Amino acid sequence: MDTILVVVEQREGKLNRVSWETITAGQAIAAQTGWTLEAAVVGSGVAAIAGDVAAKKVAKVYDIESVRLEPYTPDAFAHALKEFLGKHPAKLVLMPHTYQVRDFVPKLATAMQTTAITDVIGFRYEGGKPLFTRQMFQGKFVADVSFAGSEPCFVTFQNGSFRADKVEAGAVAAPIETVSVDVPDGVVRNKPQEVFKEAKQAVDLTQAEIIVSVGRGIKEQKNIELAKQLADALGGELAASRPICDNGWLPMDRQVGSSGQTVAPKLYLALGISGAIQHMVGMKGSRSIVAINKDSEAPIFEIADYAVVGNLFDIVPPLIEEIKKAKA
Amino acid sequence: MKILVCMKQVPQKDAPLKLNDAGTWIREDVSYEVNEPDAFALEEALRQKEKHTGEVVVVTAGPARSLQVLREALAKGADRAIHLEDDAFVGLDAYNTARAIAAAIKDEKFDLIFTGLQSDDYGYAQTGVILAQILGLPHATIIMQIEKTDGGIRVKRELEAGFFQFVDMPLPAVLTIQSGINKLRYATLIGIKQAKGKPMRKVTMAEVQSAMGGNLQKIERLHVPQKSKNTEFLEGPPAEVAKKLVEKLKNELRVI
Ligand SMILES: Cc1cc2nc3c(=O)[nH]c(=O)nc-3n(C[C@H](O)[C@H](O)[C@H](O)COP(=O)(O)OP(=O)(O)OC[C@H]3O[C@@H](n4cnc5c(N)ncnc54)[C@H](O)[C@@H]3O)c2cc1C
Ligand SMILES: Nc1ncnc2c1ncn2[C@@H]1O[C@H](COP(=O)(O)O)[C@@H](O)[C@H]1O
Numbered sequence: 001m002d003t004i005l006v007v008v009e010q011r012e013g014k015l016n017r018v019s020w021e022t023i024t025a026g027q028a029i030a031a032q033t034g035w036t037l038e039a040a041v042v043g044s045g046v047a048a049i050a051g052d053v054a055a056k057k058v059a060k061v062y063d064i065e066s067v068r069l070e071p072y073t074p075d076a077f078a079h080a081l082k083e084f085l086g087k088h089p090a091k092l093v094l095m096p097h098t099y100q101v102r103d104f105v106p107k108l109a110t111a112m113q114t115t116a117i118t119d120v121i122g123f124r125y126e127g128g129k130p131l132f133t134r135q136m137f138q139g140k141f142v143a144d145v146s147f148a149g150s151e152p153c154f155v156t157f158q159n160g161s162f163r164a165d166k167v168e169a170g171a172v173a174a175p176i177e178t179v180s181v182d183v184p185d186g187v188v189r190n191k192p193q194e195v196f197k198e199a200k201q202a203v204d205l206t207q208a209e210i211i212v213s214v215g216r217g218i219k220e221q222k223n224i225e226l227a228k229q230l231a232d233a234l235g236g237e238l239a240a241s242r243p244i245c246d247n248g249w250l251p252m253d254r255q256v257g258s259s260g261q262t263v264a265p266k267l268y269l270a271l272g273i274s275g276a277i278q279h280m281v282g283m284k285g286s287r288s289i290v291a292i293n294k295d296s297e298a299p300i301f302e303i304a305d306y307a308v309v310g311n312l313f314d315i316v317p318p319l320i321e322e323i324k325k326a327k328a
Numbered sequence: 329m330k331i332l333v334c335m336k337q338v339p340q341k342d343a344p345l346k347l348n349d350a351g352t353w354i355r356e357d358v359s360y361e362v363n364e365p366d367a368f369a370l371e372e373a374l375r376q377k378e379k380h381t382g383e384v385v386v387v388t389a390g391p392a393r394s395l396q397v398l399r400e401a402l403a404k405g406a407d408r409a410i411h412l413e414d415d416a417f418v419g420l421d422a423y424n425t426a427r428a429i430a431a432a433i434k435d436e437k438f439d440l441i442f443t444g445l446q447s448d449d450y451g452y453a454q455t456g457v458i459l460a461q462i463l464g465l466p467h468a469t470i471i472m473q474i475e476k477t478d479g480g481i482r483v484k485r486e487l488e489a490g491f492f493q494f495v496d497m498p499l500p501a502v503l504t505i506q507s508g509i510n511k512l513r514y515a516t517l518i519g520i521k522q523a524k525g526k527p528m529r530k531v532t533m534a535e536v537q538s539a540m541g542g543n544l545q546k547i548e549r550l551h552v553p554q555k556s557k558n559t560e561f562l563e564g565p566p567a568e569v570a571k572k573l574v575e576k577l578k579n580e581l582r583v584i
Binding site for chain 1: 339341342344345347354421422423426448449450451452453454457458460461462466467468469470485486487488489490491492493494495496497498507508542543544545546547548549550551552553554555556557558559560561562563566567569570571573574576577578581583584
């Protein structure tokens with residue numbers, strides 16, 4: 001039987017909610033192909049998560065267990081899933097494109113002499129052939145990618161490409177099978193320590209109603225002042241893309257994106273930000289988005305409500321003046 | 329410490345990209361630069377060498393133009409370079425790229441191998457991890473700090489949403505480096521001069537081909553992404569655009 005397996009993500013015994021998106025993706029692919037959808041959770045003492053997943057429309061849920069799977073290490077996860085997939089073959093193995101998955105999936109796919117198509121945003125079934133859509137060139141293009149290896153084909157889905165709230169519930173709870181895997185001594189080489197957050201955040205951008213965000217288009221540290229003036233005129237907070245914080249031009253706690261804060265203001269005004277996916281996941285939930293960028297093809301324009309193609313240094317000064325006038 | 333840094337040449341960030349006629353790749357007549365995290369990986373290797381002594385070797389797989397990446401690395405202080413040179417290296421999946429690099433370094437023993445966490449063109453986010461698996465080495469990804477310890481190294485992994493984690497691991501190991509791990513240096517004039525005398529090994533496709541295979545994933549076609557929103561473009565000279573935008577902020581978005 002042709003099987004699609006979704007491996008949901010858990011960390012320290014908690015389901016990562018992005019996993020629901022992957023189940024939605026699995027359900028959509030199963031509907032198009034007629035293949036059977038199953039799910040698995042990998043960890044130690046994670047039966048409760050298997051139970052949550054079994055309430056969704058899936059044929060079966062596997063609870064893959066070993067004490068060596070907690071805490072997460074790439075060695076143990078790759079070993080456990082390789083052993084499992086050796087006994088329960090699948091055509092497709094789907095996972096969310098999280099930091100954890102990127103850490104072990106390439107290893108697992110290689111250990112099984114096959115491949116992983118990463119950061120996928122869409123699926124089409126054309127003439128009996130699955131085609132996966134993924135971004136390339138930092139979102140400037142999308143590619144249709146086909147799979148030419150031996151099964152399974154691993155596929156990881158970008159955050160937000162399928163909707164968690166569209167996941168279908170099952171008519172009855174799916175059966176759960178507990179599978180214990182043997183992870184022998186010596187397999188796990190890394191010793192992970194506790195997960196932590198760096199010193200307390202000084203600004204909470206998640207509460208801001210108006211955010212002016214600067215990207216590399218601001219060119220130099222001294223030009224940050226211009227963006228600050230715009231933010232002040234609007235009565236908003238200043239934020240930035242990652243390179244600005246990497247350079248130390250603004251503190252880390254003003255970074256928006258997958259490795260920074262996720263914000264949803266009434267207005268997000270992006271100055272000289274290209275719109276890489278890792279940035280967009282942190283701000284695409286904003287009520288309205290205005291982008292100023294000199295490149296008319298910049299991916300940020302794909303999600304902008306209002307777009308200005310041009311040099312920010314020409315546009316921002318008169319914009320500040322107009323705002324002051326309007327507020328006066 | 330003997331450190332290998334894998335560096336890739338990618339189209340420049342601001343370069344306007346056009347599709348080729350077949351719609352399978354970009355037109356190659358653009359400017360190129362080093363993949364950003366790879367520059368940070370090189371810098372980290374140089375800093376580790378300065379602390380612990382050793383050697384920094386840089387490798388790239390790409391066409392003749394990609395030599396520039398190696399030249400810059402040598403000018404910044406890398407000791408020698410390996411160039412897997414062939415136009416065909418552009419079209420490889422991550423498994424094949426990793427196999428080619430593994431074959432080219434099979435007679436060497438590195439304590440650490442660095443790659444960037446992700447390339448700006450393909451964005452596979454895989455080559456480093458695959459290389460680790462091929463070489464049978466432990467790995468850690470998205471690294472923001474590296475300290476040598478008695479038994480090996482302690483690295484700081486970046487996790488999502490501002491979380492981090494330290495991981496202790498033995499050497500040799502493969503690490504994928506995140507942008508911002510350090511501050512980049514510039515090449516000096518002396519460095520540029522000295523680079524000319526440094527060893528550069530060329531490796532042809534033929535020398536590594538037996539270690540490689542067919543690509544396991546194939547780009548059928550590339551296209552321009554579809555817009556998901558009805559974007560309104562505001563046009564005109566700056567002063568006029570500013571007026572239009574403020575009108576929208578006030579009357580449509582109601583934030584003024
Ligand atoms: C695992 C991972 C996590 C990441 N996490 C984050 C994250 O949390 N947040 C984040 O932001 N990034 C993150 N990134 C980095 C991300 O991939 C991009 O590299 C980054 O967002 C690019 O920032 P940018 O848009 O400011 O710069 P660029 O991509 O260099 O874009 C600069 C833009 O400015 C425009 N421009 C230049 N000059 C002008 C001018 N005078 N006027 C107007 N426009 C101009 C250009 O046209 C261009 O579009 C992460 C990457 C990875 C791999
Ligand atoms: N052709 C190549 N030559 C040298 N290094 C490469 C090449 N392709 C990928 N890499 C390395 O692998 C990293 C991840 O690339 P990718 O898996 O394509 O996202 C890059 O940052 C480079 O360090």
